[in-house]
Amino acid sequence: MLRRQFHHLLTASVAASSFLSPVLTHAQSRVLLRAGDQKGGLQALLDAAGELKNLPYDIKWSEFPAAAPLAEALNANAVDFGPIGDAPLLFTLAAGSRVKAFAVSRSDAYGTAVLVAPNSPLKTAADLKGKSIATNRGSIGHFVTLKALESAGLKAEDVQLRFIPPADAKLALTQGSVDAWATWEPYTALAETSGHARVLVNGRGLWTGLSYLAATDAALAEKATVLQDFKERVERAQVWSYKNAKPFGQSLARIIGIPADAAQLQFERRATRWQDIDAQVIADQQRTADFYLAAGLIKQRLDVRATFDTRFNTGKA
Structure with missing residues (x-):
């Protein structure tokens, strides 16, 4: 009976105060949530x-520069959950990681882009043939690169891909040791507003804009009520941020340590909205997985339905 009541509470769209009893209200057994984050992400x-005020549980934050090291931390059970794009999530799942997506957001894909130096002669995706492109292996930048090449009738073999982290990739582009850099926000906005790069190919029409909160199977089993509360806080915070765009942009710049114009640009341009994991999300994720299979980045077809935990849906999608 208790199990049936717990399942009902977990799936129903109810107030957090009723959902979270008894785990979050028992002061003598505060849960520790080990949260992974990426620059410009959840904590800010x-x-x-x-x-983050008056939390009924404790959070230990760990920040990562990109999805790949965050995925490694999830796989090593060093964190309970974290934000990760659709492509890198597939990459780590295909490698055998025991994680699932339990929340989803969709954003404008423009800022996931292939960048070039301001004075670069490259004008279109077709111009990338024979050029060198820096990005993170398995990242959404990598994915958009492959989709941009496909749109121009090119393959991965037609370019030189250099898999290096964002800070090194930015330096490589500014120093001219690579021809292009495929990245995401806030790195795109930072490069644009600083005058170090311009967008050659943006992600609109190439990338779904899907990102997730993904948690380990262990965390989903042991800390479900806490994860539900955290998800609801993120959703409320996102709504608040767009109602208070200017002050939030200023706060974001201060918290994550980037110039205000870059923070404002990447935040407003993303237009992030959280939603339920629905049939469209699953279909979009399956297409991305099938594309990665065709590109040879994963070795076997992945049925993405098993990689979602839909107990956290609100039913309001």
């Missing part, structure tokens, strides 16, 4: 919106 959003 929640802090600015006041959603």
